[in-house]
Amino acid sequence: MTLLETFDPKAFVEAEIKEIRKSLGNEKALVAVSGGVDSTTCAVLTHKAIGENLVCAILDDAFMREGEPERVADALSKPPLSVPTKVINVRELFLQAMKGLRDAEEKRKVFRETFYKVLGETAKKEGCKVLVQGTIRADVVETVGGVKTQHNVLEQMGINPMERYGFKVVEPLVSLFKEQVRMVARHLGLPSEVSERQPFPGPGLSVRVVGEIRRDKLETLKKGTAIVERGFVQHKSSQCFTVIIDNEEVEQPSGTAHIRETVARLLNVPSRNVHVKIFRDKATGVEGGKRRYGEIVGVKVQTMNRGIHQVTVQNLVSLQAKIIAERPVVTRVFYVVRDLAEKKPYVVGVRSVETRDFLTAKVSEIPWTTLDKVAEEIIKECPDVSTVYYDVTPKPPATIEME
Numbered sequence: 204m205t206l207l208e209t210f211d212p213k214a215f216v217e218a219e220i221k222e223i224r225k226s227l228g229n230e231k232a233l234v235a236v237s238g239g240v241d242s243t244t245c246a247v248l249t250h251k252a253i254g255e256n257l258v259c260a261i262l263d264d265a266f267m268r269e270g271e272p273e274r275v276a277d278a279l280s281k282p283p284l285s286v287p288t289k290v291i292n293v294r295e296l297f298l299q300a301m302k303g304l305r306d307a308e309e310k311r312k313v314f315r316e317t318f319y320k321v322l323g324e325t326a327k328k329e330g331c332k333v334l335v336q337g338t339i340r341a342d343v344v345e346t347v348g349g350v351k352t353q354h355n356v357l358e359q360m361g362i363n364p365m366e367r368y369g370f371k372v373v374e375p376l377v378s379l380f381k382e383q384v385r386m387v388a389r390h391l392g393l394p395s396e397v398s399e400r401q402p403f404p405g406p407g408l409s410v411r412v413v414g415e416i417r418r419d420k421l422e423t424l425k426k427g428t429a430i431v432e433r434g435f436v437q438h439k440s441s442q443c444f445t446v447i448i449d450n451e452e453v454e455q456p457s458g459t460a461h462i463r464e465t466v467a468r469l470l471n472v473p474s475r476n477v478h479v480k481i482f483r484d485k486a487t488g489v490e491g492g493k494r495r496y497g498e499i500v501g502v503k504v505q506t507m508n509r510g511i512h513q514v515t516v517q518n519l520v521s522l523q524a525k526i527i528a529e530r531p532v533v534t535r536v537f538y539v540v541r542d543l544a545e546k547k548p549y550v551v552g553v554r555s556v557e558t559r560d561f562l563t564a565k566v567s568e569i570p571w572t573t574l575d576k577v578a579e580e581i582i583k584e585c586p587d588v589s590t591v592y593y594d595v596t597p598k599p600p601a602t603i604e605m606e
């Protein structure tokens with residue numbers, strides 16, 4: 204029998220409610236919710252255990268999607284969940300803290316530090332000595348294993364939360380896998396928009412802004428994200444989203460000529476119709492279970508009448524494999540769906556993957572009509588974007604997120 208077949212969400216909930224009551228007694232506790240399945244399930248479960256002693260908050264950290272903090276607070280506060288939830292606006296604080304950072308791990312660490320500082324202050328104000336959080340098993344495994352620093356992993360990394368932030372941490376879901384959390388969510392009666400929701404990273408859109416975070420860049424990313432989520436809805440991907448990159452290439456790149464020849468050969472097109480870019484900023488990938496930074500390559504192939512040469516996703520994935528086999532410093536291959544002749548400050552990447560465990564993932568075979576329609580809308584709505592790409596790299600060698 205598999206792990207999921209033997210898992211009994213009802214028994215889990217009953218045991219955890221007892222456990223939470225035992226460890227919290229009459230203490231007040233704070234829970235921070237992002238709207239994702241883990242933190243929402245954690246909040247509802249803890250609310251069942253300690254009722255009014257739970258203070259539920261959403262940190263509006265500037266990296267949630269358009270309208271999301273209000274939407275999540277509303278859904279939680281209303282029946283059937285009825286967990287009163289407040290939104291705390293800390294956008295400026297986060298934007299200031301993240302300003303100027305370019306390295307993915309550094310951004311993650313600064314995000315974590317700011318997140319817990321704010322939570323520490325909120326806990327103090329609310330008279331809470333305990334923070335309840337929805338950390339799950341994968342968060343701990345990936346952080347300890349060196350894949351990436353999850354924003355919610357502290358004690359397992361040797362950080363003492365009481366000493367550093369003034370609260371004790373309780374993690375009711377830490378033994379569970381994502382699918383088990385979804386089973387608990389269904390059992391607790393969470394709406395399907397929550398229990399079946401695509402994962403959304405704790406550091407939010409910050410891991411989808413490649414390179415430096417700027418306000419205008421983040422705003423454009425939010426617009427693009429809404430367009431892709433709407434435009435891809437009928438394809439039911441495991442996860443789909445938008446990323447944004449500064450439209451800057453490495454100076455004097457070596458190897459683009461070689462990639463051009465490879466693309467021309469594999470797609471059977473003249474090499475003068477192939478254009479290759481290597482972006483200045485890098486993206487994460489995985490190799491042998493460890494995170495690594497690598498190049499992002501943008502490929503454009505034109506038809507004879509200067510349109511975009513449309514290739515099936517399957518063929519683009521094969522092309523990607525060949526490019527990375529020949530140039531292993533690459534972690535991403537992007538293929539142009541639409542672009543403008545005029546150079547604008549940003550390019551956008553659209554990512555859509557199919558996966559069950561999120562440890563490996565396939566590129567979704569989205570039809571060109573959808574890709575093209577979404578790309579056209581992004582170009583129209585985002586005046587600072589000149590190219591829209593489709594990310595044709597599976598995990599591995601890429602990660603699902605860019606950072």
Ligand code: XMP
Pocket residue numbers: 351352353354402403404405406410442561562598601602603604605606
């Ligand atoms: P990667 O990018 O590592 O992502 O292939 C695997 C899955 O994890 C999500 N993800 C995160 N979730 N905090 C989270 O709560 C994070 O820091 C984080 N980073 C990635 C990602 O969206 C994907 O579903």
